[in-house]
Amino acid sequence: MSRWYRAALGPSWSPVGLDRIRVAVGGRVVLVTGASSGIGEQTAELLGAAGATVLLTARRGDLLAALAERIVSRGGRAIPYAADLADPEAVDELATRLLADHDRIDVVVSNAGKSIRRSLTDTADRFHDVTRGNAVNFLGPVRLLSALLPRMRARRSGQVVNVSSLSVDLPAANFAVYSATKSAFEAWLRSVAPELRADGVATTSIHFPLVHTAMSAPTYSTRLPGLTARQAAEVVARTLVTRQRLLVPWWVRLAGVLTNNAQGPYEAASAALLRRRS
Numbered sequence: 057m058s059r060w061y062r063a064a065l066g067p068s069w070s071p072v073g074l075d076r077i078r079v080a081v082g083g084r085v086v087l088v089t090g091a092s093s094g095i096g097e098q099t100a101e102l103l104g105a106a107g108a109t110v111l112l113t114a115r116r117g118d119l120l121a122a123l124a125e126r127i128v129s130r131g132g133r134a135i136p137y138a139a140d141l142a143d144p145e146a147v148d149e150l151a152t153r154l155l156a157d158h159d160r161i162d163v164v165v166s167n168a169g170k171s172i173r174r175s176l177t178d179t180a181d182r183f184h185d186v187t188r189g190n191a192v193n194f195l196g197p198v199r200l201l202s203a204l205l206p207r208m209r210a211r212r213s214g215q216v217v218n219v220s221s222l223s224v225d226l227p228a229a230n231f232a233v234y235s236a237t238k239s240a241f242e243a244w245l246r247s248v249a250p251e252l253r254a255d256g257v258a259t260t261s262i263h264f265p266l267v268h269t270a271m272s273a274p275t276y277s278t279r280l281p282g283l284t285a286r287q288a289a290e291v292v293a294r295t296l297v298t299r300q301r302l303l304v305p306w307w308v309r310l311a312g313v314l315t316n317n318a319q320g321p322y323e324a325a326s327a328a329l330l331r332r333r334s
Contacts, residue, residue, distance in 0.1 A: 061281045065265070065305050071290035072297050074106055080297045082107030085161050087154065087204075089141065089197070090168030092119035094269035095219060098289035099165055104132030106293070111161070113137045113150060114168065141168050141196030142188055151203035160211060161204055165292060166197045166241075167219040172233050179233065186233050193237035198244055205257065212256035217295055218245055219288075222263045222308045249301075260295045263304040264288060 062070065086103050090096040092114035104110045104127035112120045117138030127134035135157070139150040154161060170192040172185050179185060201216065208214035224242050227235040242261055249259045266282030283291070295303060 068303055069291055072294045076297050077106040077293045085109045085158055086163040087111040087161050088165045088167060089113050092116040094285045095267060095288045096167040097123055098285045099292045101127060102289045102293050104134050109133040111135050111137060113139050115140045142191035144199060147196055147199045151200055163215045164204060165217045169193050173230050189233040189237045194240040197241055208257050209255035215258040215299060217292060218261040220261050220263050222265050224263055225308050258299045260300060261302050262291060262295060265305055
């Protein structure tokens with residue numbers, strides 16, 4: 057991350073030392089969804105190095121096994137659980153296994169996600185993109201948390217970290233499905249947060265700007281300013297130390313206010329840009 061880009065994000069996006077992360081997660085059980093690559097993979101490695109027992113879940117079991125082996129080889133603890141969050145039965149089975157294998161889960165990093173860049177015209181014949189995106193970004197995480205949260209609430213401790221996107225604040229053309237489904241999960245988490253807080257469970261949402269991962273590579277050039285997956289993982293780890301409720305770049309908050317109060321001009325400018333590109 058360049059110096060100017062870090063300054064643009066603000067101090068809340070700066071990494072904290074491993075010692076502080078170790079105090080926050082050492083000896084605790086942390087579930088990371090979407091752990092087979094990108095932000096999830098890097099978060100799992102970082103938390104494993106800090107002394108957490110990391111539970112890894114994603115569709116690609118071979119990659120999870122390799123990640124668990126790396127973490128263990130470095131002195132950490134990691135256990136893979138292959139599952140597809142888009143499959144309701146698989147989510148129920150995953151939750152049952154997790155609760156049977158562990159008397160507690162202290163932190164859930166809800167990172168799994170599906171990004172789709174597709175116009176309204178192209179989506180008309182591919183409605184399965186809508187249902188798949190909804191399943192991975194909203195329904196699956198809600199189903200999993202609904203099963204895991206009762207035990208966290210009974211213990212009156214824990215934290216849920218939602219790895220989200222600035223598209224929640226600034227919906228963009230060609231990202232309707234992604235923006236809608238990520239916004240749905242954010243709305244759900246905001247709605248249940250008071251109930252969880254009353255029972256000692258903290259919630260955190262991180263609205264990331266561009267993170268250069270395999271998921272973003274087909275859409276965004278690596279020349280654009282953004283975070284690496286490792287830098288994003290350091291932000292996730294920081295929120296486990298600070299337990300900050302919401303982390304959004306200051307300029308995204310400002311832009312969100314402007315676009316909400318000037319939707320006509322914002323849409324006109326976006327439409328002009330689309331015409332120019334086409």
